[in-house]
Amino acid sequence: MTDASQSGAHHRGSLLTVDARTRKRNAAEARFRYYGMAAILTGVAFLVVLAVSIVRSGLPAFTTMAVEVEFTLTAEQYADAEGQLFKTRAYEGYFNAAFEQQLQDRNVQAGFDPEAVNRIIGNTGATLRSFFLENEDLLGQPVTFNLPTSSRIDGYFKGRLLRENVTDSRFLEVSDLDLADELAEAGIIQSKFNWTFITGKDSGVDNPGGAGIGASVIGSFFMMLVVLFLSLPIGVAASIYLEEFAPKNRITDLIEVNISNLAAVPSIVFGILGLAVFIQFAHLPQSAPLVGGLVLTLMTLPTIIISTRASLKSVPPSIRDAALGVGASKMQAVFHHVLPLAMPGILTGTIIGLAQALGETAPLLLIGMVGFVAREYPDGLISGFMDPNSAMPAQIYTWAARSDGAFYEKAWGGIIILLVFLLAMNIIAILLRRRFERRW
Amino acid sequence: MYDAPNPATEVGQQDIKITAKDVQVYYADTHAIKNVNVDIVDRAVTAFIGPSGCGKSTFLRCINRMNDTIDICRVEGDIRIDGDDIYDKRVDPVQLRAKVGMVFQKPNPFPKSIYDNVAYGPRIHGLAKNKADLDIIVERALRRAAIWDEVKDRLTAPGTGLSGGQQQRLCIARAIATEPEVLLMDEPCSALDPIATAQVEELIDELRRDYTVVIVTHSMQQAARVSQKTAFFHLGDLVEYGDTEQIFTNPKDERTERYVTGRIG
Numbered sequence: 098m099t100d101a102s103q104s105g106a107h108h109r110g111s112l113l114t115v116d117a118r119t120r121k122r123n124a125a126e127a128r129f130r131y132y133g134m135a136a137i138l139t140g141v142a143f144l145v146v147l148a149v150s151i152v153r154s155g156l157p158a159f160t161t162m163a164v165e166v167e168f169t170l171t172a173e174q175y176a177d178a179e180g181q182l183f184k185t186r187a188y189e190g191y192f193n194a195a196f197e198q199q200l201q202d203r204n205v206q207a208g209f210d211p212e213a214v215n216r217i218i219g220n221t222g223a224t225l226r227s228f229f230l231e232n233e234d235l236l237g238q239p240v241t242f243n244l245p246t247s248s249r250i251d252g253y254f255k256g257r258l259l260r261e262n263v264t265d266s267r268f269l270e271v272s273d274l275d276l277a278d279e280l281a282e283a284g285i286i287q288s289k290f291n292w293t294f295i296t297g298k299d300s301g302v303d304n305p306g307g308a309g310i311g312a313s314v315i316g317s318f319f320m321m322l323v324v325l326f327l328s329l330p331i332g333v334a335a336s337i338y339l340e341e342f343a344p345k346n347r348i349t350d351l352i353e354v355n356i357s358n359l360a361a362v363p364s365i366v367f368g369i370l371g372l373a374v375f376i377q378f379a380h381l382p383q384s385a386p387l388v389g390g391l392v393l394t395l396m397t398l399p400t401i402i403i404s405t406r407a408s409l410k411s412v413p414p415s416i417r418d419a420a421l422g423v424g425a426s427k428m429q430a431v432f433h434h435v436l437p438l439a440m441p442g443i444l445t446g447t448i449i450g451l452a453q454a455l456g457e458t459a460p461l462l463l464i465g466m467v468g469f470v471a472r473e474y475p476d477g478l479i480s481g482f483m484d485p486n487s488a489m490p491a492q493i494y495t496w497a498a499r500s501d502g503a504f505y506e507k508a509w510g511g512i513i514i515l516l517v518f519l520l521a522m523n524i525i526a527i528l529l530r531r532r533f534e535r536r537w
Numbered sequence: 538m539y540d541a542p543n544p545a546t547e548v549g550q551q552d553i554k555i556t557a558k559d560v561q562v563y564y565a566d567t568h569a570i571k572n573v574n575v576d577i578v579d580r581a582v583t584a585f586i587g588p589s590g591c592g593k594s595t596f597l598r599c600i601n602r603m604n605d606t607i608d609i610c611r612v613e614g615d616i617r618i619d620g621d622d623i624y625d626k627r628v629d630p631v632q633l634r635a636k637v638g639m640v641f642q643k644p645n646p647f648p649k650s651i652y653d654n655v656a657y658g659p660r661i662h663g664l665a666k667n668k669a670d671l672d673i674i675v676e677r678a679l680r681r682a683a684i685w686d687e688v689k690d691r692l693t694a695p696g697t698g699l700s701g702g703q704q705q706r707l708c709i710a711r712a713i714a715t716e717p718e719v720l721l722m723d724e725p726c727s728a729l730d731p732i733a734t735a736q737v738e739e740l741i742d743e744l745r746r747d748y749t750v751v752i753v754t755h756s757m758q759q760a761a762r763v764s765q766k767t768a769f770f771h772l773g774d775l776v777e778y779g780d781t782e783q784i785f786t787n788p789k790d791e792r793t794e795r796y797v798t799g800r801i802g
Contacts, residue, residue, distance in 0.1 A: 345608050415645035419708070421606065423658035423715055424635035433657070434647055 151512055158510025161291040161306065162254045163243040164218050164280065168195050170229055172236045178226070185222030188229075192221050203283050207276045216273050217280075218244045243289055248305040248503035250277050254288070257502050294510060299471040299492060305503030308496070310511050312471035316386050316486030317455060317518075319475070323390020323482070324397055324454050329447050331394075332401030339402075340409040341431050360399035367396045368460030376464060384465040384485035392464060393454040400450040401443075408442025409435060441533040448526040452519050458490040467491045489515045554579035554719060554749040555600060560614035562595055562604070569595050573614075573775045575768060582741060582750040584764035584781065586757060588796070591770040593753045597721050600751065601637035602630045618719065635662050638717035642724040644704035646696030646711070651688050654696040654707055655679060658715035674714055681747075682710035683740050702733020709740065713748070720744060722752040726759065738763050757797055761785050769793045 110116065115123075170191060178187035189211075197209040215221075221244060229236065245251070249269045252258035254277075263271050280286040297309020343349045371392035375381045381388050412435045420430035436443075461467055471487035487495065489511060497508040555577035562570035570592045577583050585593035595604070602623060604610045616623050623633055635658075646654050655675045658664075665671035675692075679685040684706040688699070696707050705725055712720060722741070726734040741763045744750055754760050760767050761781060768778040769792075777784060777793045788794040 413645075415641060415643055416647065417606070418603070418639075418641055419645040419647060419711075420657075421603065422601070422634060422639035422641065423661075423711060424631055424638075425657075425661055426631045429661055433661075438648065 151509060151516070154506065155509030155511075155513040157255045157257075158294055158506045158513075159291055160255075160288045161293070162246045162251045162281075162286055163289045164246060164286055165241060165243055166192075166196055166199065166285070167239050167241050168192060168225070169239045170225070170236055175229060175233075175236050185220070185226050187222070188225045189215075189220070189222035192225055200283075200285075203285070205279050205283050205285075207279050210276070213270070213273045213276050216267075216269055217246055217250050217277055219247055245291075245293070245306050246277070246286060248501060250274075250286075251306055252503055253277065254281065254286070255506075257506065294507065295514070298474065299469060299487065299495070301469065302499055302501065302504075305499075305501045305507065308504065308507055310489065310492055310507075310514055312474055313487040313489050313492035314514070315475060315481065316389075316466070316471060317488040319386035319481045319486070320390040320393060320488055321451055321455060323387060324393045324451060325447075327390070327394040328397045328401050328450065332398050332447070332450075333405055333443060335398075336402045336405035336409060337431060337436070340406050341435070342427065356399050356402050360403060363459070364396055364457050365459040365463065367392050368463035370395065371460060372463045382483055382485070384470050384487075385483050386466075386486050386488070387482040388464050389461055389466050389488060390482075392460045393457060396457065396460065397450040397454045400453060401447055404446025404449070405439070405443045408439040408446065411442065412438045441530045444529045444533070445526045448522050448529070452522045455518060455522070456490055456515065458488075458494050461488055461491045462494075467495055469495070489518070552579045553577070554618065555751075556615075556617045557596075557599075558615040558617075560596070560599065560612065560616060562592070562599060562613075563611045564607075565609040569773055570599075571773045575775060575778055577749060577751060578766060579749050580745060580747070581766060582745050582752060582764040583766040583768065584760035585751065585753045585768050585770060586755075586760045586796070587770035587776075589755075592773045593768075593770045594723050596770070597723055597751060597753050600719070600721055601634050601639055603634075603639065605630055635715050636717055637719040637721060638712035638715060640705070640708050640712050640720065640722045640725050643728050644701055644708050646699070646704050646707050648695060648697050650693045651679075651696045651699070651707060652692040655710050655714045658711060662715055664715065678710040678714035679707075681713055681744070682706045683736065683743070684710060700733070702729050702736055705729060705733065705737055706740065709737070709744075713744070717748065719749045719751065722750065724753050724755060727755060734759070757785070769796060771796070 170188075174191050178184055178191065181187045193209075193211045193214060196214065200209055224244065225242070228240075228242075232240075246254075247268070249258055250273070253260070253263075253274060260271070260274055263269060263274065265271060277286060293307060293309045295309060296311040297307060298312040299309070300307040339349060339353065371388060375388045375391055376383055381391075416434050416438065417430050420434045421427070425433065458467075465485070466487050468487075470485050471492055473484065473486075475481035475484050475486065493508050493511040493515065496504040496511060499505075553576045555575075557573055557575045557577075560570055560573040561568065573596060585597060587593050598604045599612055599616060600618075600623075604612060612624060618633075618637065621628070647657065649657075652675055655678050656665075656671050659671060659674045665674055676685065676689075679688060684703060687703060688694075688707070696704065699707060705728070709720075709725070725741075726737050729737065738759065741750060741752065745765075752760075752764065764781045766779070767781040767784040769776045769784060769788075769790075771792050777788060777790045779789075784793060785797055788797060
C-alpha cells in the first residue's frame with residue numbers, strides 16, 4: 098500500500114545483523130532462563146539434602162543388634178521353673194547356664210558375668226517364659242532365639258554411643274562393651290532386620306529397642322477409613338450440588354468463598370474445634386481414631402470440594418447440552434455423563450486430600466492422640482475406631498520428643514515409613530488418573 | 538442457487554406445529570428477543586437466518602427450553618406446541634425435550650460407543666423393552682441419519698473417533714432415536730466441511746417427511762437449499778417471515794433485502 102518513494106524511510110537494515118533492541122531482549126530472556134534453572138537447582142539441592150539426611154538417620158531404625166542363641170529347655174526344667182516362686186528368675190538361671198556353656202564352646206575369652214549379660218540383652222527370663230508357655234511342644238528341642246540387645250549396646254554398635262562417653266552405671270559398664278565386642282566378633286551379636294519396628298507397638302521411655310510403629314499405622318489406617326468414607330461422599334455431593342444445581346446467587350457465592358477460606362485455615366484450629374465439638378460436647382472418647390478421623394475429615398473436605406468442582410468444571414458444557422437435549426434430566430446428565438468424565442480428577446483430589454490428612458499432626462495434638470498412646474493393638478473393628486491409639490505422624494512426634502537417642506533414630510525411621518505410604522498413595526493417584534482418563 | 542422445492546405447493550395447507558406469541562427473552566438486563574410472533578409449520582423445514590447476535594439461536598433454544606439451564610435468562614410470552622403452552626408450570630422440561638430433539642452447533646457425541654450414543658435416549662425414556670428392541674431402534678435411527686452403512690461394523694467404537702461430519706450425523710441419529718416430533722438444529726453445519734455439509738443437508742431434506750425441522754443457519758445458501766419457510770431476525774426482532782422463495786426473491790422489508798443481498802450482516 099505504501100508509496101514506492103517512502104519505502105526508503107522504512108528500511109530496517111539487514112536481517113543478518115541483530116539490532117540493539119533485539120540483542121537486549123534476547124539477553125533478558127537468557128537471564129530469565131538462568132534464574133529459572135537456578136531456582137530449580139536450589140529446590141533439587143534441598144530435596145537431595147532432605148532425602149539423604151532422612152535415609153541416613155532413619156535406616157538404622159530398621160536394623161537391630163540381636164544376640165542369637167540356641168537354647169534348649171527340657172520338660173523337667175520347665176516343670177521345675179513353673180514350680181518356683183520367682184519363675185522368670187529360674188528361666189534366667191537355665192538360660193545363663195546354657196549361654197555360658199556356648200560361650201566357652203566358641204572360645205569367647207571374656208569372663209562370663211550374668212549381670213553383664215543382663216545389661217546387654219535385658220531380662221531374658223520373662224521372654225523365655227512367655228515363649229515356652231505358648232509353645233510347650235517345643236520343650237526339649239533346640240530353639241534359636243534372637244534376643245535384641247539393650248538400646249545402649251545397640252547404639253554402641255550403630256555409632257550412636259561412643260566408648261569414651263560411657264561411664265559405669267547400673268545400665269551399662271565399660272567392661273560390658275568388651276564382652277559385647279567379643280560376642281560380635283564370635284558372631285553371636287548380629288545385625289538383624291528389626292521387624293519389631295514395623296509391626297510393634299510403642300514402648301515405654303526406658304525401652305526404645307522394643308518400640309515399633311505398627312500400632313500407630315493401624316491407628317492411621319482407621320482414621321483414613323473415617324476420612325475416606327465421610328469426606329468423599331460429602332465432598333462430592335456438595336461439589337455436584339454447588340457446581341451443577343445451586344442457583345448462582347449471593348448465598349452460594351458466600352459459601353464458595355468460605356470453602357476456599359476453610360482450605361486455608363490452620364489445621365490446629367480444626368483440632369481445637371474437634372476437641373470442643375466431638376469430645377467435650379458429643380462426649381466421644383479421647384485419643385480415638387474415630388475422633389481423629391472426624392477432625393481430619395473437616396480438614397480434608399475443602400480440598401476435596403475444590404478439586405472436585407474444578408474437575409466438574411473442566412467437563413465441556415457441550416456434554417451437558419447433549420444429554421439435556423435428548424431429554425435426560427439434570428441428574429441423569431450429571432450422573433451418566435459429567436461425573437464419569439470428572440472421575441479421574443475427583444479421585445486424584447481425594448487421594449491427595451487423604452495424603453495430606455495422613456501426614457497431619459497438629460489437630461491430633463489437641464484430641465489426645467499424641468504421647469504414650471499406641472501401646473495396644475486394637476482387637477477388632479469397633480476397638481479400632483474407639484480405643485485410644487496414635488497415628489504415624491503423632492507417633493513420630495512423640496518419639497522425637499523423647500530424650501533417648503534411640504528414639505530419635507526411631508523418629509527418622511518412622512518418617513521413612515510415612516513417606517513410603519505417601520508415595521504409594523501418590524502413585525495410586527497417578528495410576529487412577531491414567532486408567533480413567535478419557536479424551537473427547 | 539435458490540433451488541428449494543416450490544414452497545407454495547409443498548407447504549400449502551399444512552398444520553401449524555409451533556406457535557409463538559409475543560415472545561420476549563431477557564439475559565439479565567439485555568432484551569435479546571423482542572416481541573416475536575411466528576407460526577412454524579409441521580413437516581417442513583423452517584430456517585432462521587440473520588446476522589450474529591440477532592437472537593435466532595436464543596429463540597431456537599426457547600422451543601425446547603434449553604434456556605432454562607441459563608440462570609440469568611428469562612422468557613416471557615407464549616410458545617405452544619400442538620396447542621400446549623410449553624412454559625406452563627405443569628410442563629416438565631425433560632418430557633418436552635423428549636418431544637423436541639436438538640442438534641448442536643459443534644458435534645457433541647458422548648465419549649461412549651456409537652451404539653451407546655444412540656441408545657442413550659431410548660434407554661432413559663424406556664422406549665425399548667429389551668436388547669433386541671433397542672438394537673432395532675438404534676439401527677433405524679442410524680439408517681435415518683444416513684450413517685448406518687459407515688458405522689454398522691464398528692458400533693462399539695467410540696463416537697468421538699468419527700470424522701466431524703459423521704459425528705454430526707451421529708448426533709442427529711441420537712436426537713431422532715427418541716422419536717421426537719420437532720427437531721431443532723443450531724447451525725448444524727458450521728463446523729463441517731462442504732462435503733459433510735452436503736450430506737447433512739440432504740439428510741435434513743429427508744427428515745422433513747417425518748419431523749418439523751427448525752434450523753438456525755449463517756449460510757443463506759443453506760437456508761435457500763433446505764428450507765421451505767424462512768424467518769429473518771435482526772437485533773432481536775423477527776423482521777420478516779415467509780416462504781423461503783419469497784424471502785430470497787421478493788423480500789418485503791428493506792432490511793431483509795439488504796441482508797439477503799449481502800449488504801448488512
